[in-house]
Amino acid sequence: MILADVLDLWSSAWPAGVMMLSLGGGFALVLLFASEKLRVEVDPKVEQIHRALPNLDCGACGFAGCAQYAKAVLADPELLGGCAPGGAATSAVIAGVLSLQVSDSGPARKPIVHCSAHTGDKTLYARYEGIQSCTAANALANVQACKFGCLGFGDCVRACRFGALSKPDGLATVDYDKCTGCTACSKACPRNLIEMVPFKHDRMMTVACRSIETPKVTRSMCKVGCIGCGLCAKQSELFSVAENLARLDYRRYEPSEQTEAAMSKCPTKVIVWRGPGAVEPARSGDERVVESGGAEDG
Amino acid sequence: MLSDIKVSCSPHISGPLSTRRVMVDVIVALLFPMAAAGYYFRIHAVILIGTCVVSCAAAEWLCCAIRRKPSTLDDFSAVVTGILLALSLPPRIPAWAAVVGSVFAIAIGKMVFGGLGANVFNPAMVGRAFLTASFGMLMTTWTTPATLDPNMSRIDRGNIIAAREHVIRGRTQATPLAWSKMAIKRRLGGETYDDQFFAATVTGEVGGCLGETSAIALLMGGAYLLIRRTIGFHIPLAVLLSAFVFAGAAYLKDSWTYVHPFFHLTSGGLLLGAFFIATDPVTAPLTRRGMWIFGLGVGTLTMLIRIVGEYPEGVMYAVLLMNAVTPLIDRLFRSVPVGGKPNV
Amino acid sequence: MFRLKHFLEQSWLLIVSSFLFGLLIAVTNAALSPRIEQNRINKLNDRARALLPGVERFMPVEAEIVIKSGGRAERIDVYKAESKPGECVGWTFSASGPGFIDKIELVVAVDGNFEKLAGFDVLASSETARVGDQIKEPFFREQFVGAPVGDLIAVRSGDTSAKDEKIVTISGATITSEAVVEIISSSAKQIKKELQKKGLIGDGENR
Amino acid sequence: MAKTGKDKAGIYRQTLLDGLWRENPVFRLLLGMCPTLAVTAAVRPALTMGACVIFVLLCSNIVITLMRDLLKPHLRILMFTLTIATFVTIADLFLKAFQPEMSEKLGPYVPLIIVNCIIICRAEVCASKNAIAVSVIDALAMGVGFTVTLCVLAAVRELLGSGTILDARVMPRAFVPWAAMGMPVGAFLTLGLLLGMVNYLTGRKA
Amino acid sequence: MRLGIVRSRSFRGGTHAAQKKELTREKPIEPGPAVGEVAVMLSQHIGSTCRPVVKKQDKVSAGQAVGECDAFVCAPVHSPVNGVVREVALRSHAVLGRSMAVVIQPDPQENPPKLPAAEMFAPDFDEEAYSPEQICDAVLRAGIVGMGGAGFPTRVKIEPDPRFPKDTMIINGCECEPYITCDYRIMLEWTGRIAAGIKLAKRAAGCSRVLVGIEDNKPDAIDALRAALEAGGIRNGIEVLAVRTKYPQGGERQLIKAILGKNVPAGGIPPMIGVVVLNVATAAAIAEAVVCGRPLTHRVVTVTGEAIARPGNYYVAIGTSVRELIEFCGSVTEKSAKVVLGGPMMGIAVADLETPITKTTGAITVLTAEQIGKAKFERRRTACIRCGRCLQVCPESLNPTRIAHAVKSNLIDEAERNYMAACIECGCCSYVCPANIELTGYIKTGKIFLARQKKRMPQ
Amino acid sequence: MDTLQTLTVGFIAIVVVKNLVFTKFLGICPYLGVSGRIDMAFGMGLAVTFVITLSGTMTWLIDHLLLIGTPLEVTRYVCFILVVAGAVQLVEMYLRKFFPSLYESFGIFLPLITTNCAILGLCLFLNLWRVNSLLEAVVLSFGAGIGFTMAICVMAGIRENLKLADVPACLKGAPITLITAGILAMAFMGFSGMIR
């Protein structure tokens, strides 16, 4: 009885089964054969990344398929995280593959802004009313008196994809917790104020100025500019003064009594701490801002 | 001496034109068709234009407020959108529908793309297209001009509902284009089109959208824009020319069925579209060559829809379709710098 | 031989499971197909039931009925509606044709003598909502109830309550209305002729 | 995304949340857009579609989990496709038998579940790497997440497009339905705006 | 060619900006102020910066070179006065921001600059007396650079170059910038000198013909130059042509198009099509250098603008500060203004009034608040309405709005694809834009971005 | 003549009137994903056109030679998808091996298309519309591909412009693309009724 039912069912079902069997088997055969005959050699790293990807070829990353994304992400690590289906886990694997490429030796480089003048510290000659971009403003002579200091229109802020930069009170300031050391900001600054410095320590001592004006001019332009007096160089041989500007050799920098002394001796207090370990970059309260309320003059 | 020096990039002087001036010019030009609308549709014109302008402005203000951006009402582009939307709606469309259309036009047609200048599609036409898709009934219910039907000037709110009940008895008025559609179906277009009909479409004493009926008023408005150089002649000319050629070809092929090309020029939204809608700078190509192509496309598609398609009127769809390809036109007909492409 | 071994190693799972899946599908199909077939028949007839009061069951007409629609020959399934006692209370069939936007599919019911229409219903249409779509509404459909099988005429205005061959079109949707009129009158006319030819209904003169 | 870690309950909870919200297939991954748009003119077809997807997802996840160790790299995707297509066919048959009206309404969108990226994505990302419990939870979570999203979309469209929810009139009589919401326009716009809203609420920028 | 036909000579695009030349048009050239300090910038031209050849406290005499350099594209700078070098220090520079200058304290006896004597350039001035090498050498030693604005060392331009044989010389007397009249005045007052300079330059460059292009709003200048150049009886293939008054008719690419009907390849330079373009003031300077051996230490500057009390054209020592010049002209009548070195279309706004003028400073235009207000400041800026006006006026047929918006969105390669590099920064697009967008500014910014990007590439 | 007309009309209809993207919601994933740049969009369009023509034809043949009217009809979906996926994969491998430059320009889009429902959808629609001549099936499939190419290129043009626009942050990317597609779908309604 049951047997008859089963037989009945079988008789109506077997063609479908065979059909699919032949289709499945046929394709398996053809594909296996083809994958051997038509193999193309690819970069093992691309292969590695490709394998880490979900292989959905869904196009969510904006590329034609996983293979293309694998290639692209290898060339441009900024695309990391583009694979939505794979999510964070996949990105982590890719990041692993990518990092094999960058043979990183020495401490990580992080940006340091070589200016410490906030809005109130600077002298302005004129009111700039153009494109709100440092590059545009820098192309015009003397938008602010100091030709070397931070313009504060934030080209670097816009360049940072990680939101690590801000410009409170007109001075570009790095949030080292967010910074990945990608160098985008240092490339963006038209005044080359942002230098990628090997951070050997949690905080780095910095001469936060780039002005090579004479002391008199610097004084007239900026309350916190380096006047090249050379007091720091007298304390520590890590400092040197040329063209009215003190410089610190970051490569050789180690914290010591001498450097501390140099910092405390600096008459304009332009030697400051920068870095994740620095408490709020030296900025002696708000008095400066008040003092220099009407800094502009003709 | 100088206590406040200003600096900025060159140039340090600039021409007299401003966005607001451009928009005000368009509004001035639109006074002609608005006056015609007022004459033929009386109080309905006032209500409809008022509703659309106010709700477009309100929608724009609201969108700016939501994005916490300064309001952009003072460039008057929302007013232009409002007026053009109103002029392209049936005169007695209920106010709530006009509000829905206006809000849609501004919010979806314009502000989501980033506001003035960023929108891909003509906002007024987006609003109208949404109304057409949503409320087909309201968008195909026409009104006789007041000069033909003295009862027109009364507002009776029940009218639309009444119309719905009477629908089966064919009480609502058709437009010249609906007539032409029937003419094509019955194959007697050339037969029944006469001077009197032509005269009616020129003066505007026919049914249709609020601002589209009077060819003469539209031509005057268009002339004003051309004289003020608010628009170039390229787009209107290309639209009208291609429409004329298309209609003419059909007419030559079978003058019994297809109506005379003059009819197509003077009736429906073609003139409104050619002078005021296809010329919207934001959604038209930038280059002269691009404008020719664009106008050609609008004219041809309009006639294609009118003659081959099933909708009686095609200006709106033609404009929207050409808006969509405007970026491609701009790219294909990109201006080549003087002296050829630099070999960088 | 290496190749075959390799091949089997790689693909045995696929082969086995495709076979099993094939069986699974077939079995499911076998179990469900009667129901599916029944659904198909019901779909048409549920609508027709509303048009033809007192009908108990629908009997498919065995004979092959072919009519011309839009220049093409098309086979049409016609059902005979029988009341409980088994007498013929009407006929029903589905017909389609081009509307304003896309194809309109109708189910049409005719009285027992194939003389007068018993009405129609819309199976599928994508006409504009609240414009062409109004063909689904009673005020339009009721015009067809009692209208004669034969040439119907679409008119722009007139009396909607008269049971005559004049069908008043929906204003704003003349095209859709005319399409419906055309579909119904042409298919009903042709089917009537075919049925008469096959002797399934009496000739008009015999009535 | 092989889920590792000691706390099983934690993994389950995470899987569940991922599917329902954090990695919601529609809002977050932007996958399976076609059915999302096509079947959401009203809530009922959306629900039906959701049910079908849950069924297929569940079945295929289970089957694939069971044979995850036997899969060969070259034929893996073929195997997934086969499995999914089989269950889709079965779902389609059931629909035809027990929900003929819906089956007709959904038309080819039921077989199109085969190419719905969500399912093959779960097969690849989850089922072929995890144990059965996780796979099942994942399938349910993803499926329900998908269904809920469809329903939200459909509810908006049905409400504005015909003034009803699940065919019950909700809007006042005076409300004239916005027919456009039932058309392609409505589908694209509603999904676009909804996505925008989700982005806004979660503070994510594209 | 007769004037009637020639009138229509022009190029495609451009604008008809308000001329405003009437402020100084009728003001003859007057000696400039006697100054308390001159700061001779060491970089006044395109090319390498000079090195100072004097030290603090050195005594220098008028015409003595204070900065020299050996690079090919460079020009020496000279002291305009007798005096003592006070320092070599940074001074504000209109283009470079802060740059080195030799600051000279003039002798107490030093008088205001006198106008140079003009009589030695007779109408039948004979350039054959000087060999081409002699001319080039004199031009080099005199430190002459293009006085039309760009400041490209003139010697490099006129010296025969085997890569680009030159057959046509175009003398640019268009002065298309609004407000400025310095070239107009010298064409009227120094006609003979210019004529001589043209002949000398022609001889040096070995060109077979010279075409002088002057906008048709200066008929008297056209007549004067025509008379001077044809007075000798021989025309020497020199012709004076009227071109249409339209900005930027004076741009060399536009002028070449107008006069010769030829286009300079985009991104290319005139020598590529065998043309060299010189400004009329440059021609005058050549004549002085060659005939009198006088280096380029003074130039005519138009001090103008609604905010200037006594606008006029002055013969000024190069190195004079903007402030001193403005004060010399009766200072300004407004508190709030914009001080522009050059004309309002292409000039550079300066913030530091101590900025010294250089060889390329043809004008100081001080715009009042009202003028500024009409321009960039009070008028409301809106988004681009894609009206296409900027495309229509762009003399280089670019798509300014696309380029500017690409720069704004930081898509520099998109800007590059739209030929950003071909922009001559004429400012027409910004001028006409109804939305008041600083298109030119964005494009300039974009070029800087691009230059920086390119510079980084090799690393 | 008559068939020619039918084919032309059918072709135009499927390109504009029944455009897969705007009226049938097929292929939306790549439509959203790969419409960022015109060159990519065009490559994708070409690839879809190729694959859709290939698979439309093949599945039509299989359908008509093997399936219709036999008990095998139940395996239709499985057959279709296997044919599409297998064929695409083969073509991709083939191109990659023998025509690398062609592969770079459009072959890279091939795998993505397998999971694009436009392909399977079209095959199913061919069945649903009861297309009953091979020629018609080929023309319709090709037209569907052209329709997709057109839609995605238009969208890519628009999106390239939108890159320069101040679109609200939360609407950037997919949302604004969807909204644009909505308006486009509305515009395409202009073609409705043009071909019946």
Ligand SMILES: Cc1cc2nc3c(=O)[nH]c(=O)nc-3n(C[C@@H](O)[C@H](O)[C@H](O)COP(=O)(O)O)c2cc1C
């Ligand atoms: C949005 C819109 C939808 C329409 N839908 C239909 C329709 O579904 N059916 C139809 O026959 N005509 C439709 N039409 C066309 C009719 O409005 C058109 O006027 C037709 O030629 C017949 O007009 P009449 O019935 O008033 O004579 C539509 C028009 C528009 C603008």
Ligand SMILES: Cc1cc2nc3c(=O)[nH]c(=O)nc-3n(C[C@H](O)[C@H](O)[C@H](O)COP(=O)(O)O)c2cc1C
């Ligand atoms: C890189 C470079 C090379 C140049 N080479 C030559 C040259 O070989 N010969 C020449 O006569 N002018 C040369 N010029 C000068 C230009 O043709 C042009 O006269 C100069 O830039 C001033 O143009 P402007 O005043 O129109 O801005 C060169 C300019 C640049 C920037």
Ligand SMILES: Cc1cc2nc3c(=O)[nH]c(=O)nc-3n(C[C@H](O)[C@H](O)[C@H](O)COP(=O)(O)O)c2cc1C
């Ligand atoms: C937009 C623009 C406008 C210019 N207008 C003038 C002008 O009016 N008069 C002039 O002599 N040079 C003008 N120039 C500079 C010329 O292009 C060219 O550099 C100059 O005539 C070369 O001569 P020079 O080397 O002697 O200065 C202009 C340049 C540009 C880019």
Ligand SMILES: Cc1cc2nc3c(=O)[nH]c(=O)nc-3n(C[C@H](O)[C@H](O)[C@H](O)CO)c2cc1C
């Ligand atoms: C000549 C001209 C025509 C215009 N036409 C329209 C129009 O058809 N529809 C509209 O919404 N706005 C129109 N505007 C206003 C404005 O450009 C439009 O709202 C923008 O698309 C908004 O970004 C027009 C403006 C001008 C100057």
Ligand code: SF4
């Ligand atoms: S741009 Fe890069 S290096 Fe600079 S602050 Fe941001 S993350 Fe750090």
Ligand code: SF4
């Ligand atoms: S650091 Fe440089 S880029 Fe950043 S705000 Fe300052 S000047 Fe601008």
Ligand code: SF4
């Ligand atoms: S793009 Fe450059 S060349 Fe063109 S108008 Fe603007 S500034 Fe002048």
Ligand code: SF4
């Ligand atoms: S002139 Fe201004 S508003 Fe017009 S297209 Fe150019 S940038 Fe846009």
Ligand code: FES
């Ligand atoms: S392409 Fe249709 S669901 Fe992805």
